[in-house]
Amino acid sequence: MSYLSLKNVTKEYKSEAGTFKALDNVTFDLENGEFVVILGPSGAGKTTLLNLLGGMDNATSGSIVLDDKDISKFNKKDLTLYRRTDVGFVFQFYNLMPNLTALENVELATEICKDALSPTDILKSVELGDRLKNFPAQLSGGEQQRVSIARAIAKNPKLLLCDEPTGALDYITGKTILKLLYSVSKEQNKLVIVVTHNQALKDMADKVIHIKNGYIEKIDVNKKPKPIMEIEW
Amino acid sequence: MKAYLKSTGRMFKRQLTRFLTIVAIIFVSVGLMAGIGEVQNKIDFAIKDYYQSQNVPDLIIKSKKMTGFSPEEISYLQYKFGTDNIQTSFSYDTKIDDEIIRIYNYELNSNINKLELLEGNFPTSDLEVLVERKTDGIKSYEVGDKINLSNGFIEKQYTVSGIVRNPLIIHKVKEPSTSFENEHIDKIIYLNNTSFMPIKITNDVYVSLADREIFNSYSKTYKTQIEELKSSIELSDVVVLSLYENFGLYSMHEFAGKVGKIAIIFVIFFLLVTALVVFSTMTRLLDEERSQIACLKTLGYSDVSIVGRYQIFISLASIIGGLMALAVGNGITKLLYSAFDIQYAMPPFPKSVPFFYFLLSFLIILTSALVVTTLSGLKLIKNKPAVLLTPKAPHAGKKVLMERIPFVWNSLSFKYKSSFRNVFLFKSRFFMTVVSIIGSTVLVLSGLGLLDNALKTENSDSLIMIAAVLIVFAGLLCALVIYNITNINISERNREIATLMVLGYSDKEVSGYIFREIYIMSFIGAILGVPLGLGFLEFVFNFISFGSISNVNWWTWIITPVITIIFTTISSMLLYKKIVKTNMNESLKTLD
Numbered sequence: 001m002s003y004l005s006l007k008n009v010t011k012e013y014k015s016e017a018g019t020f021k022a023l024d025n026v027t028f029d030l031e032n033g034e035f036v037v038i039l040g041p042s043g044a045g046k047t048t049l050l051n052l053l054g055g056m057d058n059a060t061s062g063s064i065v066l067d068d069k070d071i072s073k074f075n076k077k078d079l080t081l082y083r084r085t086d087v088g089f090v091f092q093f094y095n096l097m098p099n100l101t102a103l104e105n106v107e108l109a110t111e112i113c114k115d116a117l118s119p120t121d122i123l124k125s126v127e128l129g130d131r132l133k134n135f136p137a138q139l140s141g142g143e144q145q146r147v148s149i150a151r152a153i154a155k156n157p158k159l160l161l162c163d164e165p166t167g168a169l170d171y172i173t174g175k176t177i178l179k180l181l182y183s184v185s186k187e188q189n190k191l192v193i194v195v196t197h198n199q200a201l202k203d204m205a206d207k208v209i210h211i212k213n214g215y216i217e218k219i220d221v222n223k224k225p226k227p228i229m230e231i232e233w
Numbered sequence: 234m235k236a237y238l239k240s241t242g243r244m245f246k247r248q249l250t251r252f253l254t255i256v257a258i259i260f261v262s263v264g265l266m267a268g269i270g271e272v273q274n275k276i277d278f279a280i281k282d283y284y285q286s287q288n289v290p291d292l293i294i295k296s297k298k299m300t301g302f303s304p305e306e307i308s309y310l311q312y313k314f315g316t317d318n319i320q321t322s323f324s325y326d327t328k329i330d331d332e333i334i335r336i337y338n339y340e341l342n343s344n345i346n347k348l349e350l351l352e353g354n355f356p357t358s359d360l361e362v363l364v365e366r367k368t369d370g371i372k373s374y375e376v377g378d379k380i381n382l383s384n385g386f387i388e389k390q391y392t393v394s395g396i397v398r399n400p401l402i403i404h405k406v407k408e409p410s411t412s413f414e415n416e417h418i419d420k421i422i423y424l425n426n427t428s429f430m431p432i433k434i435t436n437d438v439y440v441s442l443a444d445r446e447i448f449n450s451y452s453k454t455y456k457t458q459i460e461e462l463k464s465s466i467e468l469s470d471v472v473v474l475s476l477y478e479n480f481g482l483y484s485m486h487e488f489a490g491k492v493g494k495i496a497i498i499f500v501i502f503f504l505l506v507t508a509l510v511v512f513s514t515m516t517r518l519l520d521e522e523r524s525q526i527a528c529l530k531t532l533g534y535s536d537v538s539i540v541g542r543y544q545i546f547i548s549l550a551s552i553i554g555g556l557m558a559l560a561v562g563n564g565i566t567k568l569l570y571s572a573f574d575i576q577y578a579m580p581p582f583p584k585s586v587p588f589f590y591f592l593l594s595f596l597i598i599l600t601s602a603l604v605v606t607t608l609s610g611l612k613l614i615k616n617k618p619a620v621l622l623t624p625k626a627p628h629a630g631k632k633v634l635m636e637r638i639p640f641v642w643n644s645l646s647f648k649y650k651s652s653f654r655n656v657f658l659f660k661s662r663f664f665m666t667v668v669s670i671i672g673s674t675v676l677v678l679s680g681l682g683l684l685d686n687a688l689k690t691e692n693s694d695s696l697i698m699i700a701a702v703l704i705v706f707a708g709l710l711c712a713l714v715i716y717n718i719t720n721i722n723i724s725e726r727n728r729e730i731a732t733l734m735v736l737g738y739s740d741k742e743v744s745g746y747i748f749r750e751i752y753i754m755s756f757i758g759a760i761l762g763v764p765l766g767l768g769f770l771e772f773v774f775n776f777i778s779f780g781s782i783s784n785v786n787w788w789t790w791i792i793t794p795v796i797t798i799i800f801t802t803i804s805s806m807l808l809y810k811k812i813v814k815t816n817m818n819e820s821l822k823t824l825d
Binding site for chain 1: 628629630631650651728729732734735736737742818823
């Protein structure tokens, strides 16, 4: 059994206009320590997939098994606990609390989590050791995203989900952030999933899942991913 | 123009909750301001009415001579004031069976100082008498009672034919005796101009000025006129009393003036709270309208037509709130007016009074709401469309003063640190919430304090009603402000709430994040409200010479902040659902 396994996952939204299938029979398997890119244009179903993997919504049918637990069967309370302990989330716009310092923003996640790592150590590891007491408004975009990543990995999650993590950053900063995420997957042996519409990222991933109109178009496996610094977009 | 109106209409629909919030705060403010303010007006109007309908004498000239006024003196007064404007009378206080009885003897159905018949009939024979009604200070008789009176030579038996109210004795407290020092009248009997005494004596002359309009409830002109008249009376051995020496009417007028002064405190307080509520609500509304405003600006709409939308919004809300307040304000005035019944025999509530205070309160509130809206509108609109199209930068996090006291700060749990920073960061909201909660606490304390005193008073019905009204309005004020501030916080922190949910915070933890700040501010307000309420209550009790702090139960001081905090909790809980229904996808959206 794979670390993360999706089988025939379908998500439908019902409205007065009729039923809309946002995801149609999605099936794939991912292993721990992999760096995965989910690629697709807007409206392809990336956000829906992210919602299901992140425990923010239930699938209409199919199963999503992470580390032997089927999260597609979880109720609201289980899902909250799942988000609390098992998923690290990195947002496009960082979503830091403006009134909390960098350190406190990381503590925001570790405080409610049992097996959390030391927030100070994590911030040091993302090279923000001297920015612990700064508020988000005092940090650059790249620094804010590093706090966001630190917040996501400090809880020692089973899965790191990143939604367009470089979308709001300049080219160089974007690259350093991707490098950081890549090293998390390799050095800490985590499954890192990056959702993006940026085609250039496909070369750096172990696996690339192409999604289109709600179904999986194809899955590419890179035997030798390109180092991030060689990728250009 | 059609599209512009459509978009304005949709703005009203989109901002319905905010619209209703403003309607409600204006309703409460104008209702209380006008309701309390109008009392003085109504009472003075009633006094004036009563003065005219009962033809209350402006002057009472009392002779100090045993034999009373001489026929020459009476002719002089008749000549000076006009025969129709004076009424001669005889009165004296006597002690019978340890009771002091005042006896009047004059033409009872005279046109001057008309006695109000409360029960029975006017006398039809010399042996029938009228008696004054029972008050807190005066005992009375029943109709048909027999009274034996002696003039020192012969005793006669009289029958009580009716019970009356003398307009000069409209208060209900003790009436001092003119003959026995430091003693009070127990009973008052009116003889119908009978030959009670062996010789006819006149020792009182009532003077009623021909111009009944001049009084106008103790106007300045009246005062000058009365002083001139008093000094122009050329008689020796007389005392001239005016309506300024009349305990009943004058103290009623003075008391109404005091209520009018207390009303000013309410006016200032509610004006402040309303302005703050309108300011915070409209600021948030305008922030949400940024992209709309930017769009209108790029299309070339003038600043006037853009800000005009929000001026129409606030004016309409004010007018609806104000109209609703009209009935409630009148109800409050009526209630306070009836509370005067405890000390005074109040004339009926006057109807035909222009709503001067209502219009004044409404115009003050409307003007300040418009000014606040226009200022925040102009401040936003002077930005370039490009700036307006980008989202408003979040309030930058900042250390608060408390963090400099590590002993206190470090002992706080992490959640509280975040809340305290927000509490002190948003100063106008902090001020608005704390001031409103203080006001609410003071209102509850006044209500309960009044209740503690009221239950010790006879005829306390209307005081209990006033206490209830105070507590209801305290609740309304608290609910409105807390609901409003919570609602603003939720919509402003939508993204933060969604992020906390994604991070795995439970519903309770997420709502706690919003509520904690509200509770900190409410707690500060409720605690500060108690000493301030004590001061206010002491001032009011002293000022209106009713009630005392010592009559207030000890537990009232404890229960008051608890009640306020319960009000806060209930009103914030109304928004619990809105918080937990936040869509987690808000955290993924682009900033807008």
